Amino acid sequence: CLSYFLFQAGLIPIIFLITVPTSPSAPSWLEDLRITKNLLSFVAVSNRLAERCLDIIDRMCAPLLNASEPEAMLQDPNLFSDVQSMFVGEQGDGSEFMDWTNFGLQWGV
Numbered sequence: 001c002l003s004y005f006l007f008q009a010g011l012i013p014i015i016f017l018i019t020v021p022t023s024p025s026a027p028s029w030l031e032d033l034r035i036t037k038n039l040l041s042f043v044a045v046s047n048r049l050a051e052r053c054l055d056i057i058d059r060m061c062a063p064l065l066n067a068s069e070p071e072a073m074l075q076d077p078n079l080f081s082d083v084q085s086m087f088v089g090e091q092g093d094g095s096e097f098m099d100w101t102n103f104g105l106q107w108g109v
């Protein structure tokens with residue numbers, strides 16, 4: 001159960017980093033992701049679900065998390081273009097992905 005909630009909490013900074021990696025808040029999101037990953041690593045010692053969650057986080061963010069200077073990488077607006085491409089709409093312009101990421105803003109969430 002703890003793995004599930006940690007993973008869900010980790011998805012929030014991942015989504016933020018994917019959508020706006022150049023945001024002034026990105027270093028904070030990166031730190032949140034590091035903390036989540038450390039907590040999941042602790043739980044993964046005896047929990048296969050936590051191992052799987054770590055694997056997913058690594059697949060999405062390993063280049064950033066394993067970089068020698070990840071904060072410098074946050075200046076690249078194309079940092080997560082490969083991940084963003086998974087969400088590109090039928091027109092190929094990515095508008096569906098950006099509409100989804102702004103959902104909360106539309107509804108005042």
